[in-house]
Each structure stands twice: as structure tokens, then as C-alpha cells.
Amino acid sequence: MSENKGILIITTAADGKTAASAAELFGAASSAAPAGAVNAAVIGTGTAAAALETGTFGVSRAFAIETAERLPGTVINAVISAVSALKPYLIIMAEDDLGRDLAPMLASALQTAAVTDVVSLKNENGQTVITRPVYGGNALADYVIETEPQIITIRPKAFEPAAAGNGQTPEITELSLPADECSVCLVERFEVKQEGLRIEDAKIVIGGGRGLGGPEGFAQLKELADLVGGSVGASRPPCDQDWWPESAQIGITGKVIAPDLYIAIGISGSSQHLSGVAGAKTTVAINKDPEANIFNSATYGIVADWKKVLPALTVKVRELTGN
Ligand SMILES: Cc1cc2nc3c(=O)[nH]c(=O)nc-3n(C[C@H](O)[C@H](O)[C@H](O)COP(=O)(O)OP(=O)(O)OC[C@H]3O[C@@H](n4cnc5c(N)ncnc54)[C@H](O)[C@@H]3O)c2cc1C
Structure with missing residues (x-):
């Protein structure tokens, strides 16, 4: 393994507000081994403001990738620029519409491996052991990724959210996307009707x-x-x-x-x-x-x-x- 260059959290934002799952991503980072600087890339709208917000989790360097569509094929080159600048040993993102597709695409582009739907991480002799359910949830399997950066997506609610603190003001780099960079394009967006509390949020x-x-x-x-x-x-x-x-x-x-x-x-x-x-x-x-x-x-x-x-x-x- 190469020299530890820290962890990159890839999260999303809408209208300047970081996704609620971001705290869980930072929580997962604290279980990884070895510990190191934690930096962030924020994809979505109002990303400069949201990237600033990641300072409350101790981020010192954050990348803002502004896009209304959040399509993996559209953002991948910008994400690769952030990875090239930071050289993280571990990349963590949420197991959501973006992460599910972006993680394997990124792994392929960077000639490394991704483990999706991760439910726990543990530090064994300085190595991050990654656990995910297999066989439809009937068993759990442990993985170690031997190439870098290691890429994982984490299952919602599987990790305790990190507490936001006073933190620091991160250095922000805005990465722009070429207008025509779209291999899979968004044709239509519609809102799913939600009556009352979402099941993900209900106690x-x-x-x-x-x-x-x-x-x-x-x-x-x-x-x-x-x-x-x-x-x-x-x-x-x-x-x-x-x-x-x-x-x-x-x-x-x-x-x-x-x-x-x-x-x-x-x-x-x-x-x-x-x-x-x-x-x-x-x-x-x-x-x-x-x-x-x-x-x-x-x-x-x-x-x-x-x-x-x-x-x-x-x-x-x-x-x-x-x-
Ligand atoms: C690839 C794949 C993905 C899948 N993903 C999901 C998924 O995300 N979520 C999911 O839920 N399933 C999923 N399934 C389907 C899953 O395999 C089961 O078929 C499904 O969960 C069964 O749903 P059920 O328990 O409601 O129905 P059933 O298995 O038919 O059970 C109905 C139960 O109701 C009880 N019952 C009947 N009448 C009464 C009564 N009057 N009072 C009290 N109890 C009664 C019966 O005893 C029975 O236990 C997936 C399947 C596949 C192959």
C-alpha cells in the first residue's frame, strides 16, 4: 500500500444544503484504517456553500462540482480531477442513486476496486476490513481492497452520523463540467408524491x-x-x-x-x-x-x-x- 493520503468523502447537495447522509459518511470515515485527513467533494446545486459546510466535520479541502443532474457519467471526470489532486487511499460515498453507479465507474477508470452497500468497517492491523451483506442479506462477507484508492458506498443508517463541530474553513476548489459532457442524459425528472413522514425518517x-x-x-x-x-x-x-x-x-x-x-x-x-x-x-x-x-x-x-x-x-x- 502506498503512503496514506487520507480519505475523500463524495457527497451531494441541493440548494446549498449538504445531503443528510453526509454525516453518516463522515461517521464511516472514523471507523476506517488508517486514520488520515478527511477531504470532500460535493456534487449538486449550491455546492460552494455546501462544501464550506463540510468544514464542520473537519474537512480542510473541499471540491464543489455544480450540476443540476447529478449523473455519474457527467461528473466522473470532475471527480477524477479531485482524486488526482488529493490521492486519497479511501473514497467513501452513499449507497444512493449516484453512488451505486459512480463507485464502479470510478473503480474502472482508476483501475481499482469498489465494494458497495457496506454496513461496517473495521481496522485490523492497519487494514480496512469492509463488510457487506451477500446472498440477499442471508450472510455477511468481509473484503479487503488491495489496490488504491479503495472505493466504498455505505448503506443508509448503517453508520452512526458524525457530530458536526466548530471545525474549520476548508479551502474550496470549484470544478466545472463541460456543457456537452453527457453520455447518459437526463430525459425527464418528476417528483414522487410523499404523504406524511418518509419511512426512512420515521421513528x-x-x-x-x-x-x-x-x-x-x-x-x-x-x-x-x-x-x-x-x-x-x-x-x-x-x-x-x-x-x-x-x-x-x-x-x-x-x-x-x-x-x-x-x-x-x-x-x-x-x-x-x-x-x-x-x-x-x-x-x-x-x-x-x-x-x-x-x-x-x-x-x-x-x-x-x-x-x-x-x-x-x-x-x-x-x-x-x-x-
Ligand atoms: C430479487 C428480489 C428482490 C426482492 N426484493 C424485495 C424487497 O425489497 N422487499 C420485500 O419485501 N420483498 C422483496 N422480494 C420478495 C420476497 O422474496 C418475498 O416474496 C416478499 O418479501 C414476501 O412478502 P410478504 O411477506 O408480504 O408475503 P408472503 O411471503 O406471502 O407472506 C404473507 C404472510 O402473511 C401472513 N398472513 C396471511 N394472512 C394473515 C392474517 N389474516 N393475519 C396475520 N398474518 C397473515 C402469512 O402467514 C404469511 O406469513 C424480492 C424478491 C426477489 C427475487
């Missing part, structure tokens, strides 16, 4: 599965979620059948959530679903099948027909909350 999430039997069941889940200030998510079948919006699908091909309380109703507990809720602090499962796999990972289990349990639970919560 209490109530998840409904195929066992709810139809969209009517979700109306009952929503009533309970509203009472406790929570949000409703779903396994994949209800989203596939339009019982509940796809934006609230939980799992390996949906959202990864880490609420304080997850209540899984009529969900069998497939590995694809469970890999999206592994970070929940407490899980309560309601399922009429005592052999359902969800009970193997639940903190509390209720073996019953949800149609009997849910109304009683809702009445009790109304009583306790006075709503």
Missing part, C-alpha cells in the same frame, strides 16, 4: 405485507401510524399490486430503514425484506403462522389474525395517547 414504522389481503388493510395501518406519529411501509407484493406506493417498499430492492420500532403485519420475513429492517431497534411481528420466519428476528411476536389484533391495538393506543 415508528408499521409494515404491511401480502397477508393484509388488499389496500383496505393499509388504511387501518395508516390510522395506527397517524396515532403514534409513525409511517407505513410495505413488503414488495403490496407495492407490486399497487396496494401501497412503491416509494415505501422496504427491503433489498426498496428502502433500508432503522426505526426505533418496526411493526410487521402479515409479512412472512423473507431475507429480501429483512435486509431492509435489520437496523430496527425493536421489531414486533403479527402473523397467523407460528412458523413464519419473521418471528426468528422479531423482539416480540403475536401469533394471530391481524384483523383481530389491529383494531384492539388501535383502541388501546387511542386510549393511551388520548387521540
